[in-house]
Amino acid sequence: MLPTEELNGENSEGKQEKSESEEQEILPCFDLVTEILSRLPVKSLMRFRSVSKSWLALICSPKFIKSHLSLSANNNKDYTNHRDYPMKNTSISFSIKGSVNGLICLVNGTKNLFLWNPSTRKYKKLPDFKINPKNIDDFIYGFGYDEIHDDYKVVRINNSGHLHDIHDVDMYSLKNDSWRRIDCPQSGVRLISSGKFVNGKLHWASSAGLGFERGWSIASFDLADEKWGKVERPCYRDQDGILMLGALGSNLSMICKNPSTHVDIWFMKEYGDKESWIKMFTINYTLDPMGYLFSQSFYLSKRGEFLLVFESTFMIYNPKDNSLRFPKCPRFGCALSAEIYIESLVCPISQNEPRTQQE
Numbered sequence: 001m002l003p004t005e006e007l008n009g010e011n012s013e014g015k016q017e018k019s020e021s022e023e024q025e026i027l028p029c030f031d032l033v034t035e036i037l038s039r040l041p042v043k044s045l046m047r048f049r050s051v052s053k054s055w056l057a058l059i060c061s062p063k064f065i066k067s068h069l070s071l072s073a074n075n076n077k078d079y080t081n082h083r084d085y086p087m088k089n090t091s092i093s094f095s096i097k098g099s100v101n102g103l104i105c106l107v108n109g110t111k112n113l114f115l116w117n118p119s120t121r122k123y124k125k126l127p128d129f130k131i132n133p134k135n136i137d138d139f140i141y142g143f144g145y146d147e148i149h150d151d152y153k154v155v156r157i158n159n160s161g162h163l164h165d166i167h168d169v170d171m172y173s174l175k176n177d178s179w180r181r182i183d184c185p186q187s188g189v190r191l192i193s194s195g196k197f198v199n200g201k202l203h204w205a206s207s208a209g210l211g212f213e214r215g216w217s218i219a220s221f222d223l224a225d226e227k228w229g230k231v232e233r234p235c236y237r238d239q240d241g242i243l244m245l246g247a248l249g250s251n252l253s254m255i256c257k258n259p260s261t262h263v264d265i266w267f268m269k270e271y272g273d274k275e276s277w278i279k280m281f282t283i284n285y286t287l288d289p290m291g292y293l294f295s296q297s298f299y300l301s302k303r304g305e306f307l308l309v310f311e312s313t314f315m316i317y318n319p320k321d322n323s324l325r326f327p328k329c330p331r332f333g334c335a336l337s338a339e340i341y342i343e344s345l346v347c348p349i350s351q352n353e354p355r356t357q358q359e
Contacts, residue, residue, distance in 0.1 A: 069345070117347065126154065127178065193244070200222060218232075251268055
C-alpha cells in the first residue's frame, strides 16, 4: 500500500511530483527552438527537416526563411567558398548576372537563364523567350528583389539598336513565372555590363553615342514601380575615365578607371545624394591597362582588403600599406565572373509550379 502523501502526488520527502505538462515546460519552448535553428547553416537545416513534421513545417515556412536570411546577411564572415553549379554542361559556359538574398542569376552560352541557390542546390530554368540569333551577344541583364511585392525579378535588355538605342526591355517575375515587355528608357544611350542591385533598384553605367567620348552616367530602374531614373555621379578628376559600378554592402559604389595609371574607388553614403559620394582610396598600378578595361567585379572584405576581378586574374589591394597581391587560381581561356552571395533557404522555384528542379 502506497503512503498517503504519494497518493496525493507527493513523494516520501514531501515534494510535489511534476505533471506531464510541467515536465514539457522544462524542454526548450518552440520560440527558443526557432531562435536556435535560425542561426544554423543551411546545410544543417536541410538535414533537420527530417527530424519531425513540425520542424519541416517550420524550416520551410516563409517567416522562418526571412528570419534566417536576415541573420545570415548580417553574419560577418569572409567570402571564401566556391560552388559548382549543378546544371553544368562541359560544352556550354555560364556567366553570373547577379546575386540577391542567396539566389544567383546565371546565363549560359545559348542565353538560357537560371536562378540557382548554391546553399540548397535547387535551381530553376526560366521560361524561354524569343531571341533574334543576330543579337544574341547584345543582351545585358539585371537581377534583384522587389520587396514591395515580395518578388524576384530579372531584367533583360536588347542593347543592339542603331546608335546604341535600347530597343527591347523584358522583365521576368518569379512569382508569376512569366516574362513581359516593359517600357524602354530614353533612346540614344548604351547600358554597360550587368545591373547592380542597390536600394530596390538596378543600376547600369551608361554612355551616350557610339563611344565613351561623350562621358558616362548612371541609369537606374525601380523594380517595384518600374520607373527609369538617373543617379548623379560624383565630381572627380578623370571625367572621361571608364566607369564601372558595384555594390559594397548596401552602398552603390563605382570605380573610375584611368586606363594607364590608376583606379579610384567611390561609394555613395546616402543613396540619391550626390554630395554623399566619398572616395575610399586610389589604387596605382603598372600592369597591362587593357586588363583593367574589362574588369567586371570588385568587393571589400571584412578585413578591409579590396578585391578586383579582371579577365582571368584576381587582384587584392590592402589600403593599410598600399600593397597589391595576386592570389593563385586556375588559368582559364576566358574572362572570369564572380559574385558574393549569402547562405539562404530562399527557393528559386515559385509556389505556383511543381518543384521538379531539385538538387
